[in-house]
Amino acid sequence: MTQDETELKPAQYLLEERIEAFKNKALLMESCEKYYLLLLSVLVSFISVFLANVAFARCGGLDLTIHKHHYEARATIDQSEDCSIGTYHLIIKTPGRKVSYFTVQREGWLRQMWFEPLNKSQQPSVVLWLQNVGSGSYGKLNVYVPSIKHADLYVRTKITPLSPTVKGYQGHDRYTVTDGSLYLSFPRYRPHDPNCCPSDGQAIFKYDFQNKKWIEQ
Numbered sequence: 001m002t003q004d005e006t007e008l009k010p011a012q013y014l015l016e017e018r019i020e021a022f023k024n025k026a027l028l029m030e031s032c033e034k035y036y037l038l039l040l041s042v043l044v045s046f047i048s049v050f051l052a053n054v055a056f057a058r059c060g061g062l063d064l065t066i067h068k069h070h071y072e073a074r075a076t077i078d079q080s081e082d083c084s085i086g087t088y089h090l091i092i093k094t095p096g097r098k099v100s101y102f103t104v105q106r107e108g109w110l111r112q113m114w115f116e117p118l119n120k121s122q123q124p125s126v127v128l129w130l131q132n133v134g135s136g137s138y139g140k141l142n143v144y145v146p147s148i149k150h151a152d153l154y155v156r157t158k159i160t161p162l163s164p165t166v167k168g169y170q171g172h173d174r175y176t177v178t179d180g181s182l183y184l185s186f187p188r189y190r191p192h193d194p195n196c197c198p199s200d201g202q203a204i205f206k207y208d209f210q211n212k213k214w215i216e217q
Contacts, residue, residue, distance in 0.1 A: 066115040070095045073115040073126045083109040084133040092126055092144060092154045100154040104142065108132040111139070114177040118145070119209040126154070127182070129175045135195055136171030141182065160212045168200050182207035184214060 062077040072093040077086065088110055090102040107130070114127040126144040131137055140161065147155040159182070162169065168188030176183045184207070188200035205214040 062110055064110060064113040066113060068115060068124065071115065071124055073113065073124075075110055075113050075126075075128060077110060088128075090126065090128070090144065094123070094146075094154075097146070097152045097154070100144070102144070102156070104156075106130055108140065112175070116177060116180070118143070118177070118180050118182070120180060121145070127175075127177055131173070132171075137173065138171040139173030139175055139184075141175060143182075158212075159207065160214070162205060162214050166203070168198070168203065170195070170198070172198075183217075 061079045063074070064076070065074040066072070072091075074091045076089045078089075081087070085107055086105075088104055088106050090100075090104065092100040109131055111129045111131040113129070116124050118125045118127070123146040125146070128142040128144075130140045130142065132139070141159045143157050143159050144154045145157050147153045162173075162184060168190065169186060170189045172186050174185045176185075184205045186203055187198035188203050189198045190200050193199050204217045206217055207213075208215050
């Protein structure tokens with residue numbers, strides 16, 4: 001073995017050690033990077049869910065307004081109120097009538113509003129669809145019609161809710177107003193269906209104003 005080889009060996013070992021240390025450091029950094037990325041992903045998911053829940057829990061500031069020629073209906077929820085419970089305010093303006101004001105206790109949030117004639121009437125009615133926040137998403141209609149006794153005002157009329165004993169009914173209501181009629185549709189459940197997966201088709205009911213009940217179509 002020459003002197004040069006003897007002197008080279010320690011330098012070679014030192015270089016190999018440094019390379020190995022660099023590799024270990026790189027692996028450690030890669031492992032830490034993956035950990036931090038995973039932690040960041042979890043944190044972002046948590047913040048997204050939190051913000052979604054906050055946005056859903058606070059649906060105040062809602063403003064539903066319909067203008068039709070000289071007719072106007074406006075339903076609002078105060079800025080500070082929750083979606084699940086509180087009040088809503090309704091203003092109805094029509095030609096030849098006084099402005100009608102309502103402040104109504106509610107359970108659920110205002111899903112949709114219609115402003116059109118019902119049951120062959122010549123005057124428009126206001127239909128408000130309220131939806132519960134719970135897993136069943138049960139709906140409710142609040143309907144305001146021109147008063148017969150007080151020709152210059154609107155009054156709230158009662159809409160009989162669908163019987164909970166209807167076959168396969170577990171909520172998830174959807175309301176529509178078509179050609180002056182109220183319709184309710186919902187998915188039918190079989191006895192052992194989970195809440196996510198109804199398997200017995202779709203049911204459609206139409207409201208009978210004369211007999212005050214829902215009729216299956």
